[in-house]
Amino acid sequence: MAKPLSANTFLSVLRAEGVRVVEVGNWRTHNRNHKGAWGPVHGVMIHHTVTRGTAATVRICRDGYAGLPGPLCHGVIAKNGTVHLVGYGRANHAGLGDDDVLRAVIAERTLPADNEANTDGNARFYGFECENLGDGSDPWPAAQVNAIVRASAALVRAHGWGKDGNTSVIGHSEWQPGKVDPRGPGIGMADVRRRVAERLRHPANWSTGGADTYRVRPGDTLSEIAAAHGTTVAKLARLNGIENPDHIRVGQTIKLR
The missing domain is CATH 3.10.350.10 (LysM domain)
Known part of the structure; x- marks a missing residue:
């Protein structure tokens, strides 16, 4: 459990972790706070966008669409690994999910299967939408996955959440029944958590995965x-x-x- 970082601190920790950041308009104050709580936060949630093209993806995630106003996340992670900040505060990204999953995230233990949608996730998770068609075949480039790992590690590090196994970082598919994101060749939440845990064994400016x-x-x-x-x-x-x-x-x- 933690109070959300300030917008300035959020930006600072991403940059300290080596994330390439683009600030989009008034992202610091663009939110849905008037619709409900923002915090306490417990973790980071990763999504795919079901869109093509960075400019269009950023626009949709910032503005939303009919029936689902933006922002739809805090940051959009493009194919080239750049993170576009589109909002900060409550965002329409997580929706209702499983309270048993939330308890596991808070306790930093193995996630149970999600089989209920009874808990507001928009108040409790940072959200990153990743540019991908979500059709199971659209690839996830190395730079994009690396940015997911770095952005997630930045927030886990800032909050002092767990380092081993790290269920503070979850996929939308692990939170809400019926969701499949993130999906596709080159992405897997177990691997993302493993790489986050490895990053946290090193300083924030660590620049390689340690592999040869x-x-x-x-x-x-x-x-x-x-x-x-x-x-x-x-x-x-x-x-x-x-x-x-x-x-x-x-x-x-x-x-x-």
Whole structure:
């Protein structure tokens, strides 16, 4: 349980964790606080947007649509790993979810299966919407997943929530029955939690996942892999004998150092 960070502190901890941030309009005061509580907060929730294109995705998440006014999250995580801040305070992202899941998040223990929708999640979770079609085949680039991990770790670190197993970071699918997000090749909440826990064993400015290699996922580019691991395209190309940086294949193992 924790009081939400101030907007300025929220921005500061994201940047300290190495997150690339774009501030969208009056995001600090754009919220749904007049509709209900904002806080205490207990964790971070990850979603996919079912949209294509960063500009359109950011606009929808900021403004909402008929029947669901914005903001629809606090930050939009684009395919290139940039986080666009669109609101701060109560946001229409989590909806009603399972009180047993909330208790597990608070206790930082293994999540039960979600089978009820009886608890307001908009008051209790930070929310990040991730640009993805959600069709199960739209890929999640390395830079985007890295941004999810960094943004989640920033908030967990700031609040002093648990580090091992870290159920302070959950997917929408783990909160509300019938939801499937985040979904697709290259994303999994168990892996996200593992990587968050690893980041929290290091200072906020830690720039690599500590691995010596990376296996290419659908949608990855060499430039995104380099950015996600604090290195350069030229170095990766040299280490791996890659003549054309635009030609890497899914499943290829990339040496990082």
